[in-house]
Amino acid sequence: MKFPKIPMAAINRLSIYIRALEELEEQGTKVISSERLAKQCGVNPAQIRKDLAYFGEFGVRGVGYRIEDLIREIKEILGLDRTWNIAMIGVGNLGSALIRHGNFIKHGYVFAAAFDIDPHKIGKRLPNGLVIHHIDDLEKVVKECDIHIGVIATPASAAQSVANQLIIAGVNGILNFAPAQIQVPECCHVENVDFTIKLDSIAYHLSTSGT
Amino acid sequence: MKFPKIPMAAINRLSIYIRALEELEEQGTKVISSERLAKQCGVNPAQIRKDLAYFGEFGVRGVGYRIEDLIREIKEILGLDRTWNIAMIGVGNLGSALIRHGNFIKHGYVFAAAFDIDPHKIGKRLPNGLVIHHIDDLEKVVKECDIHIGVIATPASAAQSVANQLIIAGVNGILNFAPAQIQVPECCHVENVDFTIKLDSIAYHLSTSGT
DNA sequence: CCCTCTATGTGATTTAATTCACTTTAATAA
DNA sequence: TTATTAAAGTGAATTAAATCACATAGAGGG
Incomplete structure (x- = not known):
């Protein structure tokens, strides 16, 4: 072929x-x-x-x-014959749950850094040992930890600005959990995990199939 | 048209x-x-x-x-001109994070019940006041709480069996967070939220675009 | 060594989704 | 009242994806 x-x-x-x-x-x-x-x-x-x-x-x-x-x-x-270093941006309910969640680790994905903007969280350690950095240190830490993929688990309103920072820092893969369409340059690949859309789709099907 | x-x-x-x-x-x-x-x-x-x-x-x-x-x-x-009652099945990291997470509530989705299989959790209350029921009580509680949609946040190995129980209980909408393809009858609508697939897709794109 | 069997690999076909490009219609101003 | 304009609505064309159906090639037995 x-x-x-x-x-x-x-x-x-x-x-x-x-x-x-x-x-x-x-x-x-x-x-x-x-x-x-x-x-x-x-x-x-x-x-x-x-x-x-x-x-x-x-x-x-x-x-x-x-x-x-x-x-x-x-x-x-x-490309799963190697490991990929991941940064979590937004260590709230969802972000911290995802870090603790086992499914990421299965196939060679490694959480190598975590970021937030809440002063109370900065410097604290997550259960897995990661220190929470301030988002302003993104570029520096991305370099230090050789981050390949950024996971956005912030509110929708912050998603675009976080994406911009990731791209400036040289991260070309983004997994976006925020319910927002983010714009990125050609070189960057974004995947959206948007369960609000999925829920709406379920609502539609339940409504129409006369249940 | x-x-x-x-x-x-x-x-x-x-x-x-x-x-x-x-x-x-x-x-x-x-x-x-x-x-x-x-x-x-x-x-x-x-x-x-x-x-x-x-x-x-x-x-x-x-x-x-x-x-x-x-x-x-x-x-x-x-079908968003009404409310939809949701049951969470699996109150682990991900399940409990999703319940606390604000995005579900935005458009008329209400968490009305929660289930698990871990004896230590059964009977406990979640921060939002929900009592955790045993999965065996699913059918009963689904009736009592008029549940329309089930969210599966269990390990992959349990996903199919939970789906079966949901269908028996008359729940025709399923949002599946477990990384497993579940089989359901025609009447039921399943949406998968599978971020392991999305991550693999990112890995593929990063690998091929020579970064 | 050749014949049969089975499941891959793939060109051709069908089906589905997206985009184009034109028609229609409502609002506004002369 | 009528001409102009702007943007919705839509049939036709295009593009993309999925499926069919058959030619092909390896395995195993006689």
């Missing part, structure tokens, strides 16, 4: 595949067909094959995919 | 529009064109007009949209 544009949705599905594959591996399964994996992930088998085909040929015709190999390949594709 | 299938993405955008509109209203703006709103939301103006056209004609040609009216109309479309 040549150099087609890769749909974002395909990238997201790779994460889902990897989860299913790791579960299968734990159960001792060695090989799986696109059909069975598709069933487990709730997608179309051709979709899996096409998603993988964007990046190479990882299967064995007539047999399927060797799970161990495929996990390694997908991790390499996604 | 007749009865076209409405893209899910259009529904999600309505939430984004409403946010921008409420901000504009606070600033005292009365009327806005699709072009200016589009700029603010980072989308194409025709997209806004088409999204709204799925549901009716809300603008004034040559003028724009009256903000107050449009907010009311979109709220009605999404």
Whole structure:
């Protein structure tokens, strides 16, 4: 396959595949067909094959995919064959819960710094040992700790300004939990985790499906 | 316009529009064109007009949209002209942070019940006054509190079983924070808030854009 | 060594979503 | 009252994504 544009949705599905594959591996399964994996992930088998085909040929015709190999390949594709240092900006309810939450650590993401603007919090230590820095020290600490990804867990009103500071500090990956659309230059990649939108979507579906 | 299938993405955008509109209203703006709103939301103006056209004609040609009216109309479309009772299942780091978090309450969502499986937590009160029930009492409490939406904030391994219990209890809207694909019958609507996928997506983009 | 079987890899097709570009309509001013 | 203007509404065109369906190739048995 040549150099087609890769749909974002395909990238997201790779994460889902990897989860299913790791579960299968734990159960001792060695090989799986696109059909069975598709069933487990709730997608179309051709979709899996096409998603993988964007990046190479990882299967064995007539047999399927060797799970161990495929996990390694997908991790390499996604850039999960290394660690990523994360900074949390906003250590309120949500921010501190996310730091304590185990799911970040699973795949090589490491919380390496935390920031807030509340004078009462600055200098305090989080349960995991991180010191809370003032947001004004962002650029300095980002350099010191080699931060790759910023997680915004501030109120919506602060999100854009925090994003600006992250970009100035050279952070090109942002995970935004604030319910706000933030504008960033081309070089920076933003993902929004916006559960208010999801809730509204549920409300819409409940309203319309006559429940 | 007749009865076209409405893209899910259009529904999600309505939430984004409403946010921008409420901000504009606070600033005292009365009327806005699709072009200016589009700029603010980072989308194409025709997209806004088409999204709204799925549901009716809300603008004034040559003028724009009256903000107050449009907010009311979109709220009605999404089913936000009422309150929705929410149950939190899993009162760990994330669950309790979400309950304390203000964004749920903004648009008529009310936490009306909380559940866990840890015996140490059952019977305790959360800061907002909610008593933590055992998950086995789900069906009973859902009836008593008239719960419409369940939020799953358990480990991935428990997500499917919790979803099953919610459905048995008659809850047809689920917001799933666990990193797991859950299977539900047609009648039930699930939205996933999966920040591990989003993080992987960021890792992919950082890896490929040579940073 | 060849034949069969099975599941991948992929060009072609279908389906869906987005954007364009034009038509319509309301407001305003002459 | 009529001309002008601005922006909504919308059919058509475009672009993108998902699915189908078949050609292909490796594995294993005879």
